[in-house]
Amino acid sequence: METLEGAELCFPHLLNTSCRRPIRPHSEATTIFILMSSISLLTVALNLLVIISISHYRQLHTPTNLLLLSLAVSDFLVGLLLSGQILFFSGCWFLGDFMCGFFGCATFINTSASVGNMVLISVDRYVAICDPLCYPTNVTLRRVQMCVCLCWICSAFYNSVILKDFIRQPGRYNSCYGECVVVVNYIAGAVDLVLTFIGPITVIIVLYMRVFVVAVSQARAMRSHIVSVTLQPSGTGTAKKSELKAARTLGVVVAVFLLCFCPFYFPSLIGQNTSSDTSYSTFAIWLLSSNSCLNPLIYAFFYPWFRKSIKLIVTLQILQPDSCGAKLL
Numbered sequence: 001m002e003t004l005e006g007a008e009l010c011f012p013h014l015l016n017t018s019c020r021r022p023i024r025p026h027s028e029a030t031t032i033f034i035l036m037s038s039i040s041l042l043t044v045a046l047n048l049l050v051i052i053s054i055s056h057y058r059q060l061h062t063p064t065n066l067l068l069l070s071l072a073v074s075d076f077l078v079g080l081l082l083s084g085q086i087l088f089f090s091g092c093w094f095l096g097d098f099m100c101g102f103f104g105c106a107t108f109i110n111t112s113a114s115v116g117n118m119v120l121i122s123v124d125r126y127v128a129i130c131d132p133l134c135y136p137t138n139v140t141l142r143r144v145q146m147c148v149c150l151c152w153i154c155s156a157f158y159n160s161v162i163l164k165d166f167i168r169q170p171g172r173y174n175s176c177y178g179e180c181v182v183v184v185n186y187i188a189g190a191v192d193l194v195l196t197f198i199g200p201i202t203v204i205i206v207l208y209m210r211v212f213v214v215a216v217s218q219a220r221a222m223r224s225h226i227v228s229v230t231l232q233p234s235g236t237g238t239a240k241k242s243e244l245k246a247a248r249t250l251g252v253v254v255a256v257f258l259l260c261f262c263p264f265y266f267p268s269l270i271g272q273n274t275s276s277d278t279s280y281s282t283f284a285i286w287l288l289s290s291n292s293c294l295n296p297l298i299y300a301f302f303y304p305w306f307r308k309s310i311k312l313i314v315t316l317q318i319l320q321p322d323s324c325g326a327k328l329l
Helices: 001-006 027-058 063-087 096-130 141-162 164-168 184-225 241-269 278-302 304-314
Strands: none
Touching: 027 063, 027 278, 063 096, 063 141, 063 241, 063 278, 096 164, 096 184, 096 241, 141 164, 141 184, 141 278, 184 241, 241 278
């Protein structure tokens, strides 16, 4: 009995303070481990291709692609951080309090940055479709770079305030040795729910509803060869066909983002505690992580330049001199 009891402990030599491993069917544990590992590897690989493509090829250095680059960086980090989730799936945290604090803070910061990137992408598409004449002057590479930097800085600062107690002492909320628990008080949790989910999601939906209405009216105008000035306020002009296509593509990205994030935040929104429901928590985390893997697949399906850049990278043509000047558009 003592041997069996010790085998259930995360740290058998610490009989009084060690956490116990949760009992799961072997088939279920193996399936989830393989699934999460596959998502992690695929997310890292695909987003690394996006990062290399946009960073290397000069033709892709546009304001919109810079936002996609920032989103790819956050998705790439999700793939790396998912390895920590895989390690903790056994129910035991073996990396110590410092790494627990690092993974917890990095996950919160990365989630906030991803939401911020989605808001910036929505604003970019709103300006490009609804005010195309002013887009080249108002949305420049330098301004987008500043917005991206502010997005990451604000995410880091905001989450350092929310998690200040956890950062000071990462293991203060652990009930036993081998646990990694992040606890946010009720007020901070309510503020985080509004600033990280409700507020940004509202902005994204409102902007894309406006973009959708304008895009539909412009598409009808182009099909019937009617001058766009008769359909829109004076001076707004008509968005290019490429801009409308980009809006549709990024609209799919945003829609997938909402579908993947809502199950994770919905219990908090209705005041329901799902911490004891391991099945729902596993599903919500899996869906949240899958979003970072789906984004590059959406680019590959909708963006010819991404498919061309992947071909150049895989065939090692990217190593040739002056390959950064290749024509992809």
